[in-house]
Amino acid sequence: MLEYHLLTLVCHLLILALALLFLWSNAATFINKSPPRIPEVQIPKDPVMEFAQALRFEINRAFAVLRDIASGRDLKKFLSVVAGLWVLSIVGSWCNFLTLFYIVFVLLHTVPVLYEKYEDKVDPFAEKAMHEIKKHYAVFDAKVLSKIPRGPLKEKKKD
Template sequence: MADHEEAKGGESLLDKISEKIRGGGGGSSSPSDSDDDKPLEAAKAQGKAPPSPPPPKVFRLFGREQPVHKVLGGGKPADVFLWRNKKVSAGALGVATVIWALFELAEYHLLTLVSHCLILALAVLFLWSNAHTFIHKTPPRIPEVSIPEEPVLQFASVLRLEINRAFSVLRDIASGKDLKKFLLVIAGLWLLSIVGKWCNFLTLFYIVFVLLHTVPVLYEKHEDKVDPFAERAMGELKKQYAVFDTKVLSKIPRGPLKDKNKVA
């Protein structure tokens, strides 16, 4: 009887050892696998769908991570550029077109335009005042016109911040830390100087104004098609820059500043 119980105990011990070997020694599971399966098991136990993996990162032009509206600063200026209010956007573009046509096509001058506008306004107010006094026997109340202080101060503050930021960027570029950025800025300024020969400042400003009212809204509508094309173009530019760096930039002799710093 004792021998029989010892045999059963030995068999149960062997069974336990074999189960442990099958469970842990087969290589099919690991602590990391069990940790990964815990969220799935918890979601199944609660009757919920398992969490989906994060979507792959999509390439966006200029590395932006926010919508176009946020990139443009948000608020009313972004609404105007993206035609959220079509009447305001069309009115701004129409006024800019009229101003450009007056100064460029009609060859009006700023001082002449201001003088003519003041003459017209004074003449209309003078006639209206006399007509109102003659009809109603009382002088009319001409509204006071004044420029509020707060918007002017806000505009001046924003302009000052942007100018200081531009100076900071130019200082970083001139410090010689990033040769690629330096060459891009030089190329951009060179293209700007060429464009400056073709048209004056007012025409250039009008072109930029029209582009701000057309390019962002078109890009927002077709960004899914533009971004893949831009990704391929950026890859090709990086390849060409790598070739240019290997054949030209790497052969430019560097100054002795680095060697002195290493010795020091």
């Protein structure tokens, strides 16, 4: 494997393109040719503002969810998020971000189609899996989670 990262590749391609255009523009005067016509590119304001507002809304919603999880009200949700992040960190150590992004992109486009095609076979298997997970969680809850002392919950101030 080349171990050539995306950002490095993009930067090197931009350096090459800029150098070629710069040399072509300067050499055009010596060989009596017209310099390259480089179009002026501008990003319109409205789509950028819509994207920024949508991104801001999603980030704020994620912060609200994280605040809710960190507040200590729902231990099950907290443990599932910690477990998910732990699994994600393990998967992230196996490959770089671009590969992980590509894998997620492919999965998001193939799994729904496969599910629709084999829905009658997947649903009974998923029900069995959920039943087993609930059974194991009940044992974990009885042996571990129920033994964790909890203090009294403080009431929220209502403005």
